[in-house]
Amino acid sequence: MMIERKLLLGDEAIALGAIHAGISGVYAYPGTPSTEITEFIQAYAPEVRSRWCTNEKTAMEAALGMSYAGKRAIVCMKHVGMNVAADAFVNSAITGVNGGVVVLAADDPSMHSSQNEQDSRFYGKFAMVPILEPSSQQEAYDMMLYAFELSENYRVPVLMRIVTRLAHSRAGVEVTLPQPQKALEVESDRTHWVLLPGNARRQYASLVAKQSDMLTSSEQSPYNKVVAKGEHCSLGVVACGIAYNYVMENAPETRGVAVLKISQYPLPENTIREFASKCDCLLIAEDGQPVVEEQVKALLGADYPLKGRLTGDLPRMGELTPDALDLALGGDVKNVPYMAQNVVSRPPALCQGCGHRDVYDALNRVIKEYPSARVFGDIGCYTLGALPPFRAIDSCVDMGASITMAKGAADAGLHPAIAVIGDSTFTHSGMTGLLDAVNDNSNITVIISDNLTTAMTGGQDSAGTNKFEAICRGLGVEPEHLHVVVPIPKNMEEITCIIRQEIEYEGVSVIIPRRECIQTLNRKLRQKRAGKDE
Amino acid sequence: MSKKDIILAGVGGQGILTIATIIGNAAAAAGVNLKQAEVHGMSQRGGDVQSNLRLSTEPIYSDLIQNGSADLIISMEPMEALRYVSCLNNCGWVVSSSVPYKNIPNYPDEQILKEEINTLPRVVTLDIEQIAKDGGTPKSANVVLLGMAARYIEILSTQELRDAIERVFAAKGKKVVDDNLRAFDMGLEAVTEE
Numbered sequence: 001m002m003i004e005r006k007l008l009l010g011d012e013a014i015a016l017g018a019i020h021a022g023i024s025g026v027y028a029y030p031g032t033p034s035t036e037i038t039e040f041i042q043a044y045a046p047e048v049r050s051r052w053c054t055n056e057k058t059a060m061e062a063a064l065g066m067s068y069a070g071k072r073a074i075v076c077m078k079h080v081g082m083n084v085a086a087d088a089f090v091n092s093a094i095t096g097v098n099g100g101v102v103v104l105a106a107d108d109p110s111m112h113s114s115q116n117e118q119d120s121r122f123y124g125k126f127a128m129v130p131i132l133e134p135s136s137q138q139e140a141y142d143m144m145l146y147a148f149e150l151s152e153n154y155r156v157p158v159l160m161r162i163v164t165r166l167a168h169s170r171a172g173v174e175v176t177l178p179q180p181q182k183a184l185e186v187e188s189d190r191t192h193w194v195l196l197p198g199n200a201r202r203q204y205a206s207l208v209a210k211q212s213d214m215l216t217s218s219e220q221s222p223y224n225k226v227v228a229k230g231e232h233c234s235l236g237v238v239a240c241g242i243a244y245n246y247v248m249e250n251a252p253e254t255r256g257v258a259v260l261k262i263s264q265y266p267l268p269e270n271t272i273r274e275f276a277s278k279c280d281c282l283l284i285a286e287d288g289q290p291v292v293e294e295q296v297k298a299l300l301g302a303d304y305p306l307k308g309r310l311t312g313d314l315p316r317m318g319e320l321t322p323d324a325l326d327l328a329l330g331g332d333v334k335n336v337p338y339m340a341q342n343v344v345s346r347p348p349a350l351c352q353g354c355g356h357r358d359v360y361d362a363l364n365r366v367i368k369e370y371p372s373a374r375v376f377g378d379i380g381c382y383t384l385g386a387l388p389p390f391r392a393i394d395s396c397v398d399m400g401a402s403i404t405m406a407k408g409a410a411d412a413g414l415h416p417a418i419a420v421i422g423d424s425t426f427t428h429s430g431m432t433g434l435l436d437a438v439n440d441n442s443n444i445t446v447i448i449s450d451n452l453t454t455a456m457t458g459g460q461d462s463a464g465t466n467k468f469e470a471i472c473r474g475l476g477v478e479p480e481h482l483h484v485v486v487p488i489p490k491n492m493e494e495i496t497c498i499i500r501q502e503i504e505y506e507g508v509s510v511i512i513p514r515r516e517c518i519q520t521l522n523r524k525l526r527q528k529r530a531g532k533d534e
Numbered sequence: 535m536s537k538k539d540i541i542l543a544g545v546g547g548q549g550i551l552t553i554a555t556i557i558g559n560a561a562a563a564a565g566v567n568l569k570q571a572e573v574h575g576m577s578q579r580g581g582d583v584q585s586n587l588r589l590s591t592e593p594i595y596s597d598l599i600q601n602g603s604a605d606l607i608i609s610m611e612p613m614e615a616l617r618y619v620s621c622l623n624n625c626g627w628v629v630s631s632s633v634p635y636k637n638i639p640n641y642p643d644e645q646i647l648k649e650e651i652n653t654l655p656r657v658v659t660l661d662i663e664q665i666a667k668d669g670g671t672p673k674s675a676n677v678v679l680l681g682m683a684a685r686y687i688e689i690l691s692t693q694e695l696r697d698a699i700e701r702v703f704a705a706k707g708k709k710v711v712d713d714n715l716r717a718f719d720m721g722l723e724a725v726t727e728e
Contacts, residue, residue: 007558170570336622344638346545346638
């Protein structure tokens with residue numbers, strides 16, 4: 001029963017779907033394009049536990065704990081967050097769940113804001129759990145309750161996979177009445193949860209035994225259905241998740257093309273076999289990596305003609321587009337009426353007045369004196385220090401890799417080996433690496449550029465704010481090699497002096513330039529002013 | 535069936551998402567279907583940003599507009615308007631600010647840029663920042679631009695857009711609502727006069 005129609009981002013539709021499904025907690029670390037889900041829940045549903053987590057692994061584990069206690073929880077992250085959460089995620093399929101758990105992974109084909117375009121559906125298959133892949137904002141909302149019911153029916157976490165284009169696109173969504181939160185009902189069975197080998201083998205056997213039921217659920221799913229068919233078609237399209245929209249945009253019915261929409265996995269094998277038997281050839285349309293294409297190839301055999309990303313009928317990399325589907329469905333290359341001449345690229349840059357700018361200014365001044373120096377960067381706004389005018393960092397790989405790569409390079413004999421990491425990234429995955437460096441007395445200089453927030457994703461709370469000196473001392477950094485400075489131009493002399501001195505020190509030093517992010521500062525000032533006006 | 539595929543363009547921080555919010559609000563109130571893909575994340579730090587905004591009386595499938603099929607480009611910046619002209623269909627309009635936003639060292643020569651924009655058959659460019667300043671609403675240049683574009687949006691009436699401005703800015707008080715309505719009207723009239 002519809003009670004209201006709302007204009008929602010895909011992320012917001014997921015958030016509202018989860019709230020209406022009666023979640024008691026959302027556990028997440030910010031990451032584009034998933035951040036707005038948790039932000040929406042924080043703003044809209046104060047009754048839901050929603051404080052940002054230190055990283056995706058702590059988030060996944062906390063959700064599992066809430067499930068253990070009988071309540072529903074959602075875990076949200078960007079695709080690369082799945083790598084961090086993977087240990088907890090894969091093993092939560094072995095323990096199984098009590099209250100429903102939905103893991104939301106937001107993939108980023110075309111790498112709009114990411115370092116790779118890994119496809120989270122591999123993780124769902126790997127952990128042997130059901131995957132849901134909504135094609136629209138409405139479906140994202142509707143599927144959330146379905147996902148929690150699926151999770152509780154099969155007692156496994158359910159993975160919901162979306163892509164940037166759905167996460168950050170707005171559309172009208174019809175919403176229904178909310179369900180109440182579940183009561184505390186703590187798990188009484190120990191053998192499910194204590195994964196000693198004896199128990200784990202039993203639990204794994206149980207997970208394997210559930211697979212045929214999960215397959216049946218996919219075969220009968222309201223989200224997997226033939227939407228356009230003929231008696232016999234020369235071409236059929238298996239349209240997965242958001243790719244369904246790009247297929248339908250190209251009016252397949254007028255081209256005599258049959259369409260099978262897929263939004264629930266494991267892949268419904270019988271449905272696909274039957275669909276394939278009525279077509280001469282199948283096109284697999286999926287955004288991300290060719291996960292389904294590989295499986296369908298194995299399912300139908302090498303003789304069945306298949307088209308997709310592996311065959312080059314769709315681009316091997318990058319986000320799918322309605323244009324790519326038009327061509328793959330036999331459309332002609334379009335002549336566009338206008339092509340611009342005088343357009344140059346406009347890359348993003350650090351904000352004017354940002355403290356990271358002063359950090360890189362200081363660092364670049366000192367580095368000039370050390371031609372052999374290398375600066376290992378990390379993930380955040382300050383990664384933009386790789387671009388002109390700074391060109392100040394030599395690497396950026398994954399959350400926390402600055403400190404550990406600097407350590408490894410120093411072990412190999414590189415000097416000076418300098419790490420630059422943000423405050424939120426440091427607590428996410430930098431602390432353990434710093435402990436390694438301290439224990440090994442590595443000759444590295446670590447700069448924790450602290451702007452008191454998780455800035456890149458829009459200014460969420462940072463887990464370590466006001467705790468960094470204590471954390472570093474606790475990990476064993478010597479107090480005389482732990483410095484806090486204020487990165488403003490008039491302190492340039494002091495900052496360069498400290499960097500130079502700590503490069504010369506043989507051991508671990510930590511410098512913390514600390515100044516509030518200019519964006520969050522301005523936001524606070526605006527709010528203060530608005531408060532005065534009232 | 536009636537549809538309008540619009541590309542909103544600009545530089546991160548210029549306020550194109552506010553324009554999108556107003557159009558979206560008007561569409562929702564009028565019962566017109568809408569899909570609006572936005573850019574969040576890294577590009578918002580002074581990079582080029584765009585939003586694909588699709589309006590239709592029929593169901594809309596794709597969140598993205600196909601090449602060569604956009605009806606209208608609304609841009610806060612002239613070079614950013616040019617960036618998307620390959621999306622335009624052969625009777626599409628460009629409505630743009632004429633004021634370059636130069637945050638890159640290799641920004642094209644302004645005169646050449648201006649000449650290229652003026653070769654387009656259906657284009658309106660105005661100094662929206664000056665118009666907003668002259669009208670005493672210097673923060674509402676983006677709403678001036680929306681006013682300039684209003685007559686080309688067609689699927690929504692100017693009154694529906696004005697009503698949406700009232701709703702979107704209501705929480706910020708009467709002065710903000712009035713400033714933005716005035717900015718919208720200035721944009722609307724600036725184009726009518728030509």
